[in-house]
Structures are given as C-alpha cells and as structure tokens.
Amino acid sequence: MTDPADSVLIEGQKEKVRQGLSRRLRAERRFRAYGVVAIVLAILMLLFLAGTIAANGYSAFYQTWIKVDVFLDEELIAPDGKTDPQTLREEGDFRGALIESLVASYRVRGREKENRLIAMFSTDAERTLQRHAIANPRLVGKNISIWVKASSDIDQLTKGAIRRDLPESGRKVKDVQLVWYDRMAAENRIETRFNTGFFSTGDSREPEQAGIWGAIVGSFLTMLVTLILAFPVGLAAAVYLEEFAPKNRLTDLIEVNINNLAAVPSIVFGLLGLAVFLNFFELPRSAPLVGGMVLALMTLPTIIIAARASLLAVPPSVREAALGLGASRVQVVSHHVLPLAMPGILTGTIIGMARALGETAPLLMIGMVAFIVDIPGGPTDASTVMPVQIYLWADSPERGFVEKTSGAVIVLLAFLVVMNASAVYLRKKFERRW
C-alpha cells in the first residue's frame, strides 16, 4: 500500500499545510484584532457621547433654593382684611410683600438695586409664598422663613456655570448680586435640592421653572395613538400578506412598496400629515392625535416587515400539523402561527415605536413645535413631545436651558433604553421553543 510516489506527495502536502497553517493563523488573529479595535472604538464613542450628555445634563436634575424671611404684610396680601383662599389668590400682592421684606433685610435703596435683588429669585417665589399663605391663613400678618426657588442665573452661579472672574459687564450676575449671594451663603440660606419641578411641570420661558412632564405626557399620548393605529393594521396586513394572499404581481408590487415606504425620509410623512390630516381633514394642529397618525404611517412598514419575518420563521411543520387535523386556515393562524410569531412581532413593534418616540422632523411639520406650557389632557390638546422639546430648548439662548436640553436627552434616552429592554425581555419571555 505504501507507494513511493504516494509518500512523496504526502510529505510535500504536510509541509505545504504547515506553511499555510501559520499564514492562516496570522490572518485569523488579524481579523480578530480588527474586530476588537472596531468594538473598542464603538464603545469609546458611546462612552464619550453618554459622558458628555451626563456631564452637561446631570445638573438639570437639581436646582438652587434660597431661604427668605418674609413679613406677610396684611396691607399688601389681604387688603380688605379677609384671609380666605379666594381673596389671597386674586387680590394678594405677594410679589410686593417679598420685595418689601427683601428691601428691608438687605437695606436696598434705589429702583435699580431693588430690581437686581428681586431678580435673584424666580417668579415662582411669589407663588410659593401665596400657596403657603393660602394653606396657613393664620400666618398673615406674621414673619415667616420660607425656601423659594432662585432665579436661573443664581442657579447657574451655584452650579459654577457663571464665572466670577469675568468683568461685570461680561456676566449675567452683577457685583452687587454677588455680594448679596455671598451673604446668603454665609447665613446658610442657599441650598440645592432635587428638581422635582423638572418632572412635574410643562415648558416655561424661565429655565428654572421649565419641566419635561408636558412633553412626556405629549409623547405618551402620541405613542398611544401610534400604537393603536399601527399595531393592528400592521399585524393584519402582515398576516394577510404572509398567510393568505396569493403570490402574484399585485402582491409583489405591494411588498416592494412596503419596503420602499420603510425607507421614506420621515419629514415626507410630516408633509403628508400637514397636507392630508391638517389641511384636508382639518384636524387640530399641534395635537398628539395627528402626531400619532403621522408616526403610525411611518411605523407601519417597520411593523409589517418585522411581523412578516416572524411569521415566516414559524416552522411549516406546525402549519401542516394543524391543517392535517382539519383546522381551517384562520384557525391555523390564530391558534398556532400567531402565538409562535408574537415575540418577534412585539419586538419589531417596540423597536418601531422607539424609533417613532425619537422622531422630530415630521412633528415639526404638523405644528407640534409650538411653545406649550400646559400639560395636555387628551390627544386633541395642543402639546409637544420629548425630542421636539429638546429641539426647542437647544434653540433657547438662556444658559439655564443648556443643562435642561441635556437633562431632557437623558430622560428620552432612559425611555428608549426601557423600551428596548422590554423588547428583549418580551422576546425572552415568550420565546418558547418547546
């Protein structure tokens, strides 16, 4: 069996394999190194992005409060001597009382200086006083000590965003205000607290009073409308196309166009919404209803494509087994195919919804970019959504909105992470390959 020619061939073959082996191993190591480098780069970029946002945005979650001693002067806040809530709410001049007390405490003379002093406090301060007086009417005519919100400039000073070493003309907080600030700080009247208002109020012209809750509610209502429209329609379309539609030119054409639709730039859907929903059907402007309809159009192809892929992945043996038992085709789909495809369909839907949640451009076209202070109460109320709120704040000149912008980005990213995590969780939970 050992032919000399054969053994020579094997000898040469072994040598060649050995030479090739080290080359192949090198190539393999090189490829692995490329992969590691790519991943490290991606992680670095992600960390940089997250780090920048966190560094800019974390200060949005707390804010400066100042303790003031206020004399609740009856003549100003209860001029007719009545301390019932309605009088206090409608007639009381709490701003006047605050100014009076501050002027007295800091011995300020002159209109300009008075204005500088009161400008250290948020306009929310007088409302805080008012709420306190309404809750405790017996305090009227007495001296009280109360914590009120500082103005945005003072807040920025506390957070170190305003530099004291600049010449006075170059900074928002003037020398005289710095003196008062330092005195307050020395008397332990300055405090930073968690910014609950950021999560409970709507937009405002004043950075220290601006909150994201209005945008969160707007986003929620918009997503609700999107989900209610896009999920059933997308699911029904996918099931029909995958399980029932005959394979012919028409269905091929529909399939191609669904794929095309998924690639259409989102602003085009916005223009469509403007032309059709607003101008033709005359639906309300700036409303989550219309925003949801536009985003539903945008999300629909994503859901259809994801759902069809999931349906296609259900093994044909399950369909055959059910058909062989005499189940009708609707029964095959509803009893067997859909339950098996559901995890994939849900994942696709959530990812489509997450994309819609971050969408800005189409909503600009239908007027959801308006300045809206109120928290929307329903899908037809004017409102804004989180990404548009970020866009609006990023556009504002005040220093205080810079941190608000990053803070809102953090909130938006948190929502997206939660949605994507729930997609993963749902897939793992329902993915039963028994």
Place this chain on the structure above:
Amino acid sequence: MNEKSVEHVVTAPPPEAAEADPAGADRNPVKMRTRGVNVHYAEKHALRDVSLDIGEREVTALIGPSGCGKSTFLRCLNRMNDTIDICRVTGRLELDGQDIYADSVDVVQLRASIGMVFQKPNPFPKSIFDNVAYGPRVHGLVADRADLEQLVEQSLRKAGLFDEVKDRFGDPGTSLSGGQQQRLCIARAIAVGPEVILMDEPCSSLDPIATARIEELIDELRQNYTIVIVTHSMQQAARVSQKTAFFHLGDLIEQGETPQIFTNPRDEKTQGYITGRFG
C-alpha cells in the same frame, strides 16, 4: 397559498363494475379510489396518470426512490397540496365513491375523515393533553371537559402512549422522545375520528426500537383504520403492509399484494428497486 388556485378537472367518472380491477382480487372493499391522477408543480409533471385502489382496513405501502412522487400522491389524498400555490391536481380521487376534489367538499371536513402523520414528529408547542385535544376542540366533537378527557385518554391508549404519559398530561409534547412524539402525533390524528390515516415516512427520523413500536402500532390500527404509508424502507413495507404500490419518476409502475410485489414483481424496475440495484 390560495385553496381556490388548485385546478380541478373532472374527468369522466369511471365505469363502476365494468372496469377490471388493476390490483387484482381484493380481500377488502375499496376505501379510496384514484383514477388518472396527474400532478403538476408549475412546469414539472410530478405525477403521471396514477390509478390506485386503497382497500379498507388494511395497510397500503407506497414505495419508490426519492422524488418518485409517492409523497405527492399521499398529499393529494387529503388535499394537503391545496396549500401549495403552484401545485395543480387533475384526475379523480374518491373517498367512499365521493369525489374529494368536488366543489361541494369542504377540506376541513375531508381532513377530519383523513388524518395525517408527518415525516418529522411535529407536536404542537403545547401540553400533551392539548396536543390530542386540539382536533376534537376545533371540530367541536365533545360536549364537555369530561368527554374530552375520556377521548384524549382513549386516543392515547390506541396510540400505545397512555401508560407512558398518564402522569404528565401537562408536560409539553415536545419534551417526549422522538418515538413518543410520533405516537403522540398518531394519537392526535386518531382523536378526530378519521377513517383513513396517511403516514408520510413516519419512522424515518426514529431509531430502530421506536420504529418497531410504531410498526406494531400500525398493525394494531389496521383493525379500525385504513392506512396509507409512504416508506423508504422496503423491509418496513414488507412488514406492515398488505398492499404495495411502487412509484418511479412520477409513474405508478406496479401495485399488488405485498408478498407478490416482494417475491414475484411483474415489472423489472420493481425488481431492480426491491433487490437494491437502484433507489
């Protein structure tokens, strides 16, 4: 996947008694009769002019090399080919003298009478109980839970699986071994109360012991059901069947009593296949 896309061409009904029986003298009355069945997949002519009689309460084995059309023929018998868009079936197929491709026949009804067991065990991803209960539930065969439980137990007993699973009806059907899964599929088919059971290479993914168990079961089931089995194993065909039909390249070459086919085939292709010269 449109059921309507299957074309049905009614050929002249076969003259009843006058025609000579191609299978020779039958011991059992004919349960299913096919005449001139042709199947096309788009351009491909998969089955040519197949005329075969399937006797009641006996096992008919369909043998032949891969791609010979035996599975295609089997799937014509309960109209499973309806689900394939490009598949076109012509000719006449009867169950108890009734044309099963007639417009008046509902496939759901038909498949309730003609059960099917597939090549790969395909229990639903549900519990053992629900697997067997699915058919009766879909067809509304039982009035209450007690009847359903009784039917499930009976079906599992007939499939020889009851003793092995009686303590774990709630376990997933897919947790069983391959052979048990296949018997579960048989129990599932029986639970609907069919008259005919079609088996498409039911043992091809099983080990020899599980195969022997299924073969025993087929022999028992023959008392009550008409069985058509596609198999690649000639030994299996010889062991379990009473009639054998040999297919080759879309043609039905030869059919007859199983002992006759295996000991004294009339056609030389059959001879070649059963002696292992090709296949």
